Structure formats: structure tokens, C-alpha cells
Amino acid sequence: MPYCLQIISDPDHETSFRWVILEQEPNEALVFKPHSAAECDFDSWAAALDAGTLALAHAESQPYENEAADPVGDADCAG
Numbered sequence: 524m525p526y527c528l529q530i531i532s533d534p535d536h537e538t539s540f541r542w543v544i545l546e547q548e549p550n551e552a553l554v555f556k557p558h559s560a561a562e563c564d565f566d567s568w569a570a571a572l573d574a575g576t577l578a579l580a581h582a583e584s585q586p587y588e589n590e591a592a593d594p595v596g597d598a599d600c601a602g
Contacts, residue, residue, distance in 0.1 A: 525546075525547040526544050526545065526546050526547070526558060526579060526582050526583060527544070527545045527547075527555060528542060528543075528544055528545075528572075528575045528576065528578075528579045529542070529543045529544075529545060530542055530543075530568055530571045530572050530575060531543060532568070533564065536564075538566050538567065539564040539565075539566070540564060540565045540566075540567065540568050540570070540571035541560060541561045541563075541564050541565065541571060542560065542561045542565075542571045542572070542574055542575025542578060543557065543559075543560045543561075543575075544557075544558040544559045544560070544575070544578055544579055544582055545557060545558055546558035546582075558582060559578060559582065561574060561575070561578075573589055576589060577589060
């Protein structure tokens with residue numbers, strides 16, 4: 524199943540970001556539904572991207588290593 528990764532920001536906090544993975548609806552090329560999301564906020568867009576990329580690889584069952592991200596994806600959350 525195809526997935527996509529989105530990094531979103533909190534409009535009230537300029538340094539609060541979260542990753543979200545969306546899953547393609549069957550037989551719908553451009554229709555997605557929520558799959559999973561970070562359980563906490565990150566203090567930078569890059570940190571959220573690093574963690575989200577690990578989560579996306581896990582969802583796709585693909586091997587992926589990123590020394591900038593924690594293996595579980597959420598350990599570098601802000602607050």
C-alpha cells in the first residue's frame with residue numbers, strides 16, 4: 524500500500540512540528556487516509572522529518588538507517 528509522509532506545524536507555536544503518515548485509499552490514486560502520527564511534537568522541522576522518515580520506512584517494511592533520528596522515532600520530541 525502506498526504511503527506519504529507529511530510534516531505539519533502548530534500554527535500557534537513556530538517551533539512545534541509533528542510527522543503524519545497517510546495511507547492511499549484502495550483504487551484511489553490521490554485519496555489518502557490517516558495511518559499514523561507522532562505521539563509528541565518536535566522542536567524543529569528537520570527533527571520531525573528524521574523521525575517521520577523512520578516511521579515511513581517501518582510502514583513500508585523497508586530497511587532504513589538515519590543517525591540523526593532515534594530508532595523509535597519519538598525520543599527527540601520537544602516538551
